[in-house]
Amino acid sequence: MRIDSTVYVPAVSRQAAYLDWLQMFSGICLIIFMYLHALFVASIIFGTGAFNTLADFFEDYYLVQTGGPVIVLIFLVHFILAARKIPFSSGQQKTLWVQSRQLAHRDTWLWVVQVASAMIILLMGSIHMWVVLTDLPITADKSAARIQSGFWLTFFLILLPLVELHVGIGWYRLGVKWGLIKSKARNKVKRFEYYFTGFFILLGLVTLIRFLFVKI
């Protein structure tokens, strides 16, 4: 907190509150999308038939063609809103780093993970969405060819855990910030969050491995 040195009183606006609401809503949209997305892609585990049926369904009803760009938009809005809280100056970054190391405090570390993963997801998520959405329709063969090329396998091996960590920490943080998760339940929910995230990383890995064995 800074100590006042002027008598200037700024006008109060409600902007901070609105932006906080928007940040939460964009976050929730992306959280729901990411978990559903993980489940849809995992349909490959049941074979190319299942995957293609789902993909066809989403395209026949123009859900990919309309939902895709909407997600891209929410993705960018979410980033711009969250960026207000991300330390970009090296001074702040150093403070955060020193603070996290000294305090050895799990929730502060989780925030560092969230900020760091956000930067990588911004870049890799954009590339990924661009590649998929400019090469419609989605088919199991095309996805499998990409993943079997090796480059995209490495790409997803990096993106997958980062996304799951970011999303998992994200809903936990929203819960404690708005009071959906009360102090008493906090440790239990946090443990659940670890398992939940672990499950989705595992599911993603199995999905990727399954893609490697799709005959094109």
Added chain:
Amino acid sequence: MVRKLIFSIFRYNPADPSSRPQTKKYKLEETENLNLFVALNKIREEQDPSLQFDFCCRAGICGACAMVINGRPGLACHTKAKDLPADISLMPLPGFKLVGDLSVDTGTWFRSMNEKVESWVHTDKKFDPQAEEERMGNDVAEKIYELERCIECGCCVSACATAQMRDDFLGAVALNRIARFIIDPRDKRQEKEYFEVVGTDQGIFGCMGLLGCEDVCPKHLPLQDQLAFVRRRMGIHALKRILPWKN
């Protein structure tokens, strides 16, 4: 077996131009029920009379002895040596003006904070010393008392990465203080007035929910739940303003 404790203590006297920030080591044999209050006094008496640190109540009431103990802000008088490893590092609380060594000036900060959130009951009623005190329900009184227990030690501010990164952030202690007045029926301030104080990015919307505050508060104030309470109240207040029939 008696442990030999090694204290690594931050030493720096800003008033002395020749002084440089450094860490000095002091050895001390552990005695029964040794707490850091006693340990520091022993070191000052027996080894180094120039060591500066603050104490007053030595019972966790005044909040003067807060310092960073092995990385975590806490009260020295509340911390027993037996709960710590033999290597103990002591640093002054970050985020406050350093007086010297382990002593910081939390008073100026807290005075400014209290002025900012106008930490008093706002009322138009004239005080009548003859009249019987107005009654208050026991549950409300207890709720207020729970939040009143804050001893202004500053640990929550030092443990908050947000407060450390942004020096205009109010901090959990101020947001908790506002929550205390929101639930106090004697305070005539309305949602709008509270919003003006904390409905900003320097107030509740700057808090990122890292909960360092909650985890270090030596008085175990319910900071997490209070922060969420204030966020909901202020968030809903702002939303109501865009509904035309609520204006």
